[in-house]
Amino acid sequence: MGRPPCCDKEGVKKGPWTPEEDIILVSYIQEHGPGNWRAVPTNTGLHRCSKSCRLRWTNYLRPGIKRGNFTDHEEKMIIHLQALLGNRWAAIASYLPQRTDNDIKNYWNTHLKKKLNKLQAGTEGHSKDQGSSTSSQAISRGQWERRLQTDIHMARQALRDALSPEKPSTLSSDLKPADGFLISTTKPAQDQSTTTYASSTENISRLLKGWMKNPPKSSSARTKLAKTQHSFTNMVSGFDSTSSEGATSAANTTSGVELSDAFESLFGFESLDSSNSDLSPSMSPEASLFQDESKPTLISDQFLSLIDKWIFDEDAAAIQGKDMMTLDHENANFF
DNA sequence: AAATAAGACAACCGCCACTGA
């Protein structure tokens, strides 16, 4: 007997998620907690594959996800980590707790790759201009590999230092994987504070705002929207007995912004910033990240040094102990 | 204004690792 598919291929909806579906999924997770994804489509009535539900949650609805532009610092982190780890996006994402691996992967593929190619091309062009090969340019493959090894070793050491329990405070959070994140996927919902899950509604609220700001033009889509509002209102009223007031106001308005604002106030979640401050510093398997040899991208020694310089010159303070979360907050304030 | 190309990002697919029976 073959292994059954993770979901019944027939009758499974694909494509972009609607706010309706998001709300259903979030409300279910609020109640039951993330995990047991196989049961999610059955229990929620969502015509989605369990995998799709999980991905939607982890990549979009999960609390504490930061969207929008990547900061310079994030960009540099990604570049350096990619150079060290290769395309291990999940590992890289563990160092940028507010970003998902998918987000980082996309950003790498659409922005950073091109940027680095340009940079590299510029570097090569520059060396060509200089004509003859100097001794530093003629570094043998073995030499640059050794330097890469040294790089990796240094990073490993830094990581070990950072994770060392003897140095808890600021240092430990410097280059700290955060794959424990806000919610352990194995923890039952009861263990979580209400606001933890509720904060994920901010993502939905944002989605709704976007949805309302750019309402679908087709009549069918408008019908869908109306339906969304309706079901949303129903859900809100059934979600929390204290929410009847908000539900009423949501039902009484046709303004999407008001609707989503009401949504926000209903769940009473705090700002992303505050929720992020809850990030638990879990000790993670990534502590052994470098144990199995990573697949460093084969970039030239010269280029790697360039990146190193680029990253570490500017952010020496950050790398040498400035709290990463503080940095992230600073970055967040930038938006 | 319309058509087309390019870019950005959300979502899917297939493979792999882990876990429990």
Added chain:
DNA sequence: ATCAGTGGCGGTTGTCTTATT
């Protein structure tokens, strides 16, 4: 020790938006 079930990961594709002609 084996195997089925499940979740996680990385690569890829599809769709929507924006820019250009």
